[in-house]
Amino acid sequence: MVLLLANVPISISIALATLATMLVTIDPTPAMTTMAQRMAGGINGFALLAIPFFILSGILMGQGGIAKRLIEFAKSILGSLPGGLALVNVISSTLFGAISGSAVAATSAIGGFMIPAMKKEGYDPAFSAAVTATASTTGLLIPPSNILIIYSLASGGVSIASLFIAGYIPGLLVALSLMVVCAIYAKMNNYPIGETSSFSKIARTGFDALPALFLIFLVIGGILGGIFTATEAGVIAVLYSLLLSVGVYREVKINQLANILLKSAETTAVVMLLIAASSAMSWILSYTNIPQELSAFILSLSDNPLMILLMINIILLLVGTFMDMTPAVLIFTPIFLPIAESIGISPLQFGIMMILNLCIGLCTPPVGSVLFVACGIAKTSIQQIVKPILPMYAAMIAVLALVAGVPAISEWLPSVFGL
Numbered sequence: 001m002v003l004l005l006a007n008v009p010i011s012i013s014i015a016l017a018t019l020a021t022m023l024v025t026i027d028p029t030p031a032m033t034t035m036a037q038r039m040a041g042g043i044n045g046f047a048l049l050a051i052p053f054f055i056l057s058g059i060l061m062g063q064g065g066i067a068k069r070l071i072e073f074a075k076s077i078l079g080s081l082p083g084g085l086a087l088v089n090v091i092s093s094t095l096f097g098a099i100s101g102s103a104v105a106a107t108s109a110i111g112g113f114m115i116p117a118m119k120k121e122g123y124d125p126a127f128s129a130a131v132t133a134t135a136s137t138t139g140l141l142i143p144p145s146n147i148l149i150i151y152s153l154a155s156g157g158v159s160i161a162s163l164f165i166a167g168y169i170p171g172l173l174v175a176l177s178l179m180v181v182c183a184i185y186a187k188m189n190n191y192p193i194g195e196t197s198s199f200s201k202i203a204r205t206g207f208d209a210l211p212a213l214f215l216i217f218l219v220i221g222g223i224l225g226g227i228f229t230a231t232e233a234g235v236i237a238v239l240y241s242l243l244l245s246v247g248v249y250r251e252v253k254i255n256q257l258a259n260i261l262l263k264s265a266e267t268t269a270v271v272m273l274l275i276a277a278s279s280a281m282s283w284i285l286s287y288t289n290i291p292q293e294l295s296a297f298i299l300s301l302s303d304n305p306l307m308i309l310l311m312i313n314i315i316l317l318l319v320g321t322f323m324d325m326t327p328a329v330l331i332f333t334p335i336f337l338p339i340a341e342s343i344g345i346s347p348l349q350f351g352i353m354m355i356l357n358l359c360i361g362l363c364t365p366p367v368g369s370v371l372f373v374a375c376g377i378a379k380t381s382i383q384q385i386v387k388p389i390l391p392m393y394a395a396m397i398a399v400l401a402l403v404a405g406v407p408a409i410s411e412w413l414p415s416v417f418g419l
Contacts, residue, residue: 039276048153050160051146051271053234056264057215057241058102063260064245064252066212067109070095073209076197083186084193085121087179089114089128090135094175095213097139102146103362103370106136111377119378121192127185129378130389133371134396135178137359140325141171141352144219144237147325149230150275151351154333158347160230161223162414166352169413170403174356177395185391211244224417274326281331291335298339305343309404312336313357320361324369328358345407352410353403360396363389 074091078084092114097106111132118128140147143164152160218240219233228236245252252260285291302308316336319328333354340350362370365382375385403409 039280041279043272043276043279048149048272048275050144050149050231050234052264052268053231053238054144054146055102055267055271056261057234057237058105059260059264059267060238060241060245060252061096061212061215062105062109063256064241065249066244067092067096067113069205069209069212069249071110071113073202073205076202076205080193080196081183082193083182083191085114085118085123086127086131086182086186086191089118089131090175090178090182093132093135094138094142094171097136097142103136103140103359104373106139107132107370107373108377110136111374115374115378123191124189124388125378125380126384127189127388129371129374129380130385130392131178131182132377133363133368133374133385134389134392135175136370136374137362137396138171138174138178140359140362141167141174141355143167143216144230144233145355146271147329147355147358148351150326151329151333151355154330155337155347155351158351162348163351164220164223164230165414165417166348166410167355169409170352170356170399173399173402173409174359174396177399178392181391181395185388211248215240215244271326274324275330277327279330281327285331285335291338294335295339295342299342308339308343309345312339313353313400313404316354316357317360320358321364322367323361324367325355325358325362328361329354346411348414349403349407349410353400356396356400356403360393360400364393 071088071092074088074095075085078087078091081087089110093106093110096110097103111129115125115128115132118131119125139145145164145167148163148167149160152158152163215237219237222228222236223230223233246254246257298308298311301311316328316332319332323331333351336354337347337350341347345353362368363374365371371382371385371389375382
């Protein structure tokens with residue numbers, strides 16, 4: 001228990017401290033008698049069962065040789081372009097993030113291989129870390145994504161299948177915009193260009209990576225086809241990644257499974273504690289009428305929908321720099337979603353916009369978990385990474401503006417599938 005508490009992220013401490021502070025501002029008797037019930041109720045949802053399964057699947061994928069094969073495949077296709085290794089980093093991080101559903105896992109798995117390789121080829125370590133940190137967040141938009149499941153819960157029932165499909169175009173737009181920045185930055189700094197790969201090498205590396213890439217089609221195809229729910233898809237993902245890691249790639253040994261299960265349990269415990277504390281905080285906010293008052297305040301500042309949307313995004317950008325994504329979604333969705341709906345933003349579009357916004361916070365100090373992981377791997381500092389990461393922030397914010405201003409970017413693909 002002590003070891004688990006020692007590894008609890010700062011977001012939980014902030015959440016619990018805020019809960020305690022707010023309790024003294026309201027009548028403590030009803031608040032104290034229902035707090036435990038609200039926290040337990042916050043994690044008592046069938047859809048949340050998908051989270052531990054996707055976490056376990058991601059860890060199995062991370063240790064099962066998936067990252068190495070995705071990198072080799074991407075390198076065979078893009079290695080000969082300007083900034084080839086940086087482009088490979090973006091594509092590999094996007095693919096692995098989509099498979100694992102975790103930005104931190106993508107940063108660790110892809111960064112652990114790509115950052116040393118980029119440094120060896122003459123790339124600046126700070127630039128390598130910046131590429132890895134920003135690109136790894138795209139996997140939170142491209143399914144399967146735990147945070148999209150949590151938003152579905154917080155929004156009151158937006159279809160998980162709709163959110164999964166809606167995240168594809170924004171996620172790929174972020175990856176494409178980062179690739180453009182990488183190519184320009186590499187050209188300006190005269191970074192090396194790799195050799196052109198033969199068709200046979202592309203075919204061989206693609207064949208090696210195909211079983212890993214098939215997981216995406218398996219999960220999404222099963223959900224869209226009505227074969228299984230998102231929760232059942234998590235079970236399928238675990239079974240498939242276990243088969244792949246142990247039976248096909250043989251990178252995970254049977255005697256390693258106990259440690260993998262323990263690691264997934266620790267990660268799941270932290271996530272569930274975040275959800276429980278954040279759910280209780282959301283109830284306190286509602287109990288004290290804060291969402292309604294804040295909504296009225298924001299709407300009183302302007303009747304221009306664009307200005308209201310701009311204010312929401314600025315607040316979320318600031319929140320993302322100080323708060324972990326899970327509590328931010330659970331706390332601020334009930335506050336901002338009614339405002340967004342009042343100005344004509346659908347819950348689907350708002351969800352994708354919010355997740356993309358908070359993805360930027362994951363690679364922004366002072367609490368950017370992904371940023372610190374990337375810096376640790378590259379053995380560089382936050383001060384050194386600022387210059388190369390600024391244009392990447394600009395690219396992500398440009399895509400955020402498109403998602404916020406053009407509903408079709410989020411809503412067109414779900415409508416095609418009738419969701």
